[in-house]
Amino acid sequence: MSPPGHTAYQAVVLLRALLDAGVRDVVLCPGSRSAPLALALYAADAAGDLRLHVRIDERSAGFLALGLTIGSGRPVAVVTTSGTAVGNLLPAVMEAYHGGRRLIVVSADRPAAMRGTAANQTTWQTGIFGRFAESVDLAVGALADEVSVAAGEAVGRTGPSHLNVQFDTPLLPEPGMPWWPASQPGGGLRLDPVSCLPPRVVGPALSRGPLTVVVAGDDAGPGARVLAESAGWPLLAEPTSGARAGEHAIRCYRLLLGSTLGAQIERVVVVGHPTLSRPVAGLLARHTVELLAVAPPSGHVTTPEHRAQVLSAVPAAPESPPSAAEIAWLAAWRGMDAEVSARLDQLVEALPELDALQVAQVVGEAVTPGTALIVGSSNPVRDLDLMLVPYVPRGRRRIVGNRGLAGIDGLVSTAIGVDLGRAGAPRSLALLGDLSFLHDSNGLLLGPDEPRPDLTVVVVNDDGGSIFTLLEQGGPEYSAGFERVFATPHHADLEAVCRGAGTAYRLAATREELRAAIADPAPGLRVVEVRASRAHRRATAAAIAALVDNRGMSPSPPAAR
Numbered sequence: 247m248s249p250p251g252h253t254a255y256q257a258v259v260l261l262r263a264l265l266d267a268g269v270r271d272v273v274l275c276p277g278s279r280s281a282p283l284a285l286a287l288y289a290a291d292a293a294g295d296l297r298l299h300v301r302i303d304e305r306s307a308g309f310l311a312l313g314l315t316i317g318s319g320r321p322v323a324v325v326t327t328s329g330t331a332v333g334n335l336l337p338a339v340m341e342a343y344h345g346g347r348r349l350i351v352v353s354a355d356r357p358a359a360m361r362g363t364a365a366n367q368t369t370w371q372t373g374i375f376g377r378f379a380e381s382v383d384l385a386v387g388a389l390a391d392e393v394s395v396a397a398g399e400a401v402g403r404t405g406p407s408h409l410n411v412q413f414d415t416p417l418l419p420e421p422g423m424p425w426w427p428a429s430q431p432g433g434g435l436r437l438d439p440v441s442c443l444p445p446r447v448v449g450p451a452l453s454r455g456p457l458t459v460v461v462a463g464d465d466a467g468p469g470a471r472v473l474a475e476s477a478g479w480p481l482l483a484e485p486t487s488g489a490r491a492g493e494h495a496i497r498c499y500r501l502l503l504g505s506t507l508g509a510q511i512e513r514v515v516v517v518g519h520p521t522l523s524r525p526v527a528g529l530l531a532r533h534t535v536e537l538l539a540v541a542p543p544s545g546h547v548t549t550p551e552h553r554a555q556v557l558s559a560v561p562a563a564p565e566s567p568p569s570a571a572e573i574a575w576l577a578a579w580r581g582m583d584a585e586v587s588a589r590l591d592q593l594v595e596a597l598p599e600l601d602a603l604q605v606a607q608v609v610g611e612a613v614t615p616g617t618a619l620i621v622g623s624s625n626p627v628r629d630l631d632l633m634l635v636p637y638v639p640r641g642r643r644r645i646v647g648n649r650g651l652a653g654i655d656g657l658v659s660t661a662i663g664v665d666l667g668r669a670g671a672p673r674s675l676a677l678l679g680d681l682s683f684l685h686d687s688n689g690l691l692l693g694p695d696e697p698r699p700d701l702t703v704v705v706v707n708d709d710g711g712s713i714f715t716l717l718e719q720g721g722p723e724y725s726a727g728f729e730r731v732f733a734t735p736h737h738a739d740l741e742a743v744c745r746g747a748g749t750a751y752r753l754a755a756t757r758e759e760l761r762a763a764i765a766d767p768a769p770g771l772r773v774v775e776v777r778a779s780r781a782h783r784r785a786t787a788a789a790i791a792a793l794v795d796n797r798g799m800s801p802s803p804p805a806a807r
């Protein structure tokens with residue numbers, strides 16, 4: 247072991263403290279100022295004390311670390327050199343802040359005295375992430391205790407943290423000095439993911455009375471489903487809620503919210519972070535609706551106009567059984583959902599092969615028990631929201647997306663991280679749009695010695711952002727500039743992109759080919775491209791909205807309470 251005071255010793259103390267606090271995966275990007283950390287990480291990985299992942303692009307590295315925290319449930323560190331390298335982590339840090347993910351940034355720095363002297367690659371790194379991550383500036387020669395406390399506190403926070411570590415020369419251990427101390431007997435790496443289920447804390451019971459729905463947004467967890475089932479209420483669960491299962495889950499809730507049934511909602515319990523649809527946003531904004539919101543671990547409560555009554559845990563169901571009105575309420579939702587689902591399936595079946603909605607359907611069906619699906623922002627997650635038939639509970643499926651800020655950045659890396667974080671799990675799936683895929687095509691770059699994911703990335707390539715066709719700017723009055731400034735077609739050859747990165751690639755031209763490509767058990771990372779058209783999306787969306795015909799579908803009003 248290097249002598250105390252040597253940079254190599256500081257690096258070992260910091261990594262040891264991170265490991266003691268539960269870190270098992272560390273992502274590293276190359277650099278010089280970070281050399282003491284790089285060598286210690288290399289040796290610790292070789293000793294089996296942690297798992298190292300090396301990436302060239304810090305933006306991708308940050309998202310890889312984010313995916314690893316999502317998949318494993320553990321804190322994950324990402325290590326960079328000084329300068330712009332650190333700034334490249336901001337998108338992942340922002341997402342980690344809003345999603346409540348334990349992402350630990352470790353940035354190497356020059357000694358503080360060199361700041362403001364125009365020294366090469368030297369800038370103000372402490373505080374660079376602003377409100378998104380608290381920074382601790384560890385001075386040259388910081389005492390081991392100080393380093394351990396800072397590392398422990400960083401790991402203990404819900405959300406991202408930043409350790410800025412000043413290293414003075416010499417940066418490398420002297421020849422003959424070990425880079426990492428020998429492992430303790432009985433030590434060694436265990437990568438089992440920690441349980442991702444939130445603790446089943448149950449708050450005080452709710453009363454009976456108002457016609458209630460449970461809205462389960464991103465990362466709500468199974469507590470939302472348990473509440474809906476035990477209370478006898480409909481469950482409006484987004485695909486990444488972890489709650490879209492069981493008989494109370496209403497698949498077509500987004501369509502039904504605009505119906506006479508949706509208009510009768512009197513109370514909403516929100517769990518998690520709903521982001522997908524205007525009908526849900528509209529529901530939460532309705533002043534006539536009583537709003538209860540459960541605070542998520544991230545602390546970012548969904549409370550439009552700060553109007554919600556905030557609950558610290560998922561409330562317990564009312565103790566009394568559902569009233570006749572509530573029984574009729576649930577039955578009306580389920581009945582209408584069955585009707586609209588059948589009409590929707592018919593409509594989607596009649597679309598030209600291979601439509602993005604058909605792709606979402608096939609991908610949703612391929613998420614077998616134990617499997618993870620990472621779903622991109624934009625239309626893929628919304629298509630899945632329409633097409634995903636609620637699963638049978640307790641299949642341990644995980645459907646995740648970066649819904650903290652819904653960026654289209656970093657998604658290839660996030661997906662790789664989620665898969666690698668789920669040691670021993672079956673092959674994972676990702677569903678991304680073409681712009682989202684291209685935005686992080688650097689995420690495909692895997693060095694020959696890196697841990698390799700078993701992941702199939704299905705890319706719906708409609709040559710641009712189809713989501714904008716569904717928004718106001720997709721209307722005829724804006725058509726002149728639409729393609730250039732919103733849709734942003736690129737005509738990119740995805741096969742060539744994959745070839746350049748050494749990634750296996752297949753084109754699927756039919757649903758059968760897509761199913762076969764997904765079912766292919768060959769290990770490793772694979773991209774499956776599906777070419778789709780954006781041209782009819784606006785018309786299809788209008789036809790889908792028209793499936794709910796209020797005249798024909800109005801349920802009988804719930805009986806007197």
Ligand SMILES: Cc1ncc(C[n+]2csc(CCOP(=O)(O)OP(=O)(O)O)c2C)c(N)n1
Nearest residue numbers: 624625653654679680681682710711712713
């Ligand atoms: C980092 C980032 N930049 C821009 C956006 C705005 N944005 C939202 S969706 C989208 C288009 C996505 O296109 P694609 O991934 O092909 O999916 P599609 O809409 O075609 O389904 C863009 C640019 C964003 N969410 N995140």
Ligand SMILES: [Mg+2]
Nearest residue numbers: 679680710712
């Ligand atoms: Mg697209």
